[in-house]
Amino acid sequence: MRKLTYYIACSIDGFIGDPGGDANSFMAFLDEEYLAYMNAEYPETIPTEARKALGCDGVPNKRFDTVIQGRGSYQIALDAGLPSPYGHLREIVASRTLTESPHPNVEIVHHDIVGRVRALKAEDGDLGIWLCGGSQIAGELIDEIDELVIKAYPQVYGSGMPMFGSGFAISDFTLDAVRSFGNGVVVRTYHRKR
Structure with a gap:
């Protein structure tokens, strides 16, 4: 069975964004050491356009083949003109308001995201599923999360x-x-106690 990993950035007091959802203040910590780690350990979590700019386009996915995100997280990409921000992955967006997908690589799930995740976890495959964000979808999927990074x-x-x-x-x-x-970032990995 494939696992669902909530791989997320947060403040030390547990917030993934300010009251409006903005987390741009975290960008100040993307130094050489930390970026090298992320690029080596989680290359597929780098958006497709950034992978091209960093010269890691074509690097095989190491941990995930699917990304799931909520409408709020996805809206950031849409506002930037990127309807398929993770085109190197199967993209799923949980949304009750998007009536149709703006890109062929993006599947919109209007209802029962838990059922969709369970179906994804039951698929055969060596790579897992990345829960990208945000807060509400993580709350809905808490019982399905197998790993926290x-x-x-x-x-x-x-x-x-x-x-x-x-x-x-x-x-x-x-x-x-x-x-x-060295920049003060700490990455903790947990697995669900069953």
Whole structure:
């Protein structure tokens, strides 16, 4: 069975964006050491256009072959004129408001994202599924998340968009690895305790 990984950037107090969803302040931490790590360990999480600019277009996917995101996260790409931001992956967008896909590579799921994720997890394959964001879809999919990869940036937001936009429920995970960088970023990896 394939696993669903929530690979996400957040502040040290657990916010993935400011109250409007903007997380551009994290960009200040993309230094050479950290980018080299991300490019080597998670190359498929780099948007297609950035892969071309970085010279890693054509690098095989290492962990994921599918990306899932909510409408808010996807809207950022649409606003930038990128209707298929991760064209090197199968792209799925959970949205109740998009009536049709703006790109042939993007599948819109209007209802039952949990059922769609369960079907994806049941597929044969060595690569997993990346939950890109945002908060609301992570809250809906909390019970399906098998792994968390949390890139914690050394900033405190105080308020904003939480990692999980859901009601209170305890979900236990076990720490697998911690990697720290000179810029203050800490990447923690957890797996779901079953």
